[in-house]
Amino acid sequence: MFIGIDVHKRYSQIAVLDKNGEIVEEVRVENANLDDFAQRYAGSKAALEATSNYYHIHDTLSEYLDVTVANPGELKLISDSDKKTDRVDAKQLARMVRLGSVPESYVPTDEVRQARALVRGRQKLVENRTEYANKIHGLLSDHGITREVKPLSVEGREFLAELSLPAPWDALLESYLELIQVLTEQIESLEAEIEERAGSLKETQLLMTIPGVSYFTALTIYAELGEINRFDRAKEVVSYVGLNPIIRESGDSRFEGSISKRGSGRVRWLLVQASYTAVHTCEDEYLSRFYNRLARKKNSKTAIVATARKLLVSMYHMLDREEVYDPPGVSA
CATH class of the missing domain: 3.30.420.40 (ATPase, nucleotide binding domain)
Known part of the structure; x- marks a missing residue:
């Protein structure tokens, strides 16, 4: 049947x-x-x-x-x-x-599902915490308080705890601060579990040999890509994440536009941030050389997105070959 x-x-x-x-x-x-x-x-x-x-x-x-x-x-x-x-x-x-024409979708293993649950759960908690921080900014603005306050920092919460607002806004502010504190504790607890999980998986251990790739970034990449052997080549991974340029052809003309942005926006953002860190903080020779050459020809935004794509290709080959980060022409 x-x-x-x-x-x-x-x-x-x-x-x-x-x-x-x-x-x-x-x-x-x-x-x-x-x-x-x-x-x-x-x-x-x-x-x-x-x-x-x-x-x-x-x-x-x-x-x-x-x-x-x-x-x-x-x-x-x-x-x-x-x-x-x-x-x-x-x-x-x-x-x-x-x-026999069903377009098949990937079904993650239990291990990948667990990793996804951790990183996506943390992301949701962070989004909730940011929402309450924004509510606090709204309260301050409504009462003419122009001082720049960061509700997510210890100093910011200490200032807000001493702040006197009329009722019922004082109660709202207190509630928001309590929720931020609870969410911060939950996020820290999840981060400890994420770090432990990343340290126990061979895939994430390999990814963390890349300068600028933290345990959270490594586990997120692993969780969202899943088993690397489901991709036949690097180009498929790039397309899956949405870092592939949209190509338009007409007659003899060929134009590469912006990236497709299919797939996980969170993964693309993390890859861009990791590329920034590798180029500007860690001064990774392989990625810096590529970024600087492209930035001179185009602009920094285009260059960093292209660098993120190159980083993803490196990740694919590392996971596929089970090798640590050792780019060509560079002493790892």
């Missing part, structure tokens, strides 16, 4: 086709009961779309079914459908399974 599964938060809409493409069953199943359904069709091929909660569902179904996770960005048959419903989506997926 060929099974298409349209996954939602609490339930899944399922379509089952036979080898002739005829509908055998259409049913809505609570996600908690998917294992019972999978047992009935054990050995069949199935596909589900990569959604926010697909890990658990994939693992549950994989005990009985040959499951492919579909890349949502490439599901043209579904996204371009004039009539888009749960039943239509499930049937389209089932038809794609039968035709």
Whole structure:
């Protein structure tokens, strides 16, 4: 049988086709009961779309079914459908399974999932803390306080703790400061776990031999790329991260525009920051030589993005060959 599964938060809409493409069953199943359904069709091929909660569902179904996770960005048959419903989506997926045309998405290993949970969890906490810091800036501005204060610094919080505001803004300020303190403690606790995790993995240990690459950057790169052997060449990794230039061709003309910016913006930002550190702080000979040559021809922004791309290519080869950072023409 060929099974298409349209996954939602609490339930899944399922379509089952036979080898002739005829509908055998259409049913809505609570996600908690998917294992019972999978047992009935054990050995069949199935596909589900990569959604926010697909890990658990994939693992549950994989005990009985040959499951492919579909890349949502490439599901043209579904996204371009004039009539888009749960039943239509499930049937389209089932038809794609039968035709062997499901655009497959990467399913991370448990180790990669754990790394992703750590770095993404820290990122969310940092974003929440920044939100409360911005609320404090708003309070100060509303009361005509123009002094530059950094609520995330110890000195800034000490100044704010002594600040006298009228009610109810005094209570709000106190609440925001308490939340920032709690979030800071949680972030520090996660950072300790991230550092320990980065130190235990061979992939992140290799990445940390690069000047300017911290344990957090290394674990984030590892978590977002996943198993390096799923990429056949460096160009695929560059495209996956979105550092590849958009190329337009017309007749005999060929123009390279800005980068595609597909994939994780966080990874691109970290690669750029690591490149800045390598060039301007660590004075890494390999990357500095490349950056300076390009900066003279173009501009610093273009040069640092290109340097980040070169750094990513180096990371790919290091992970692929299981080698420490030792660029050509430079004594590591």
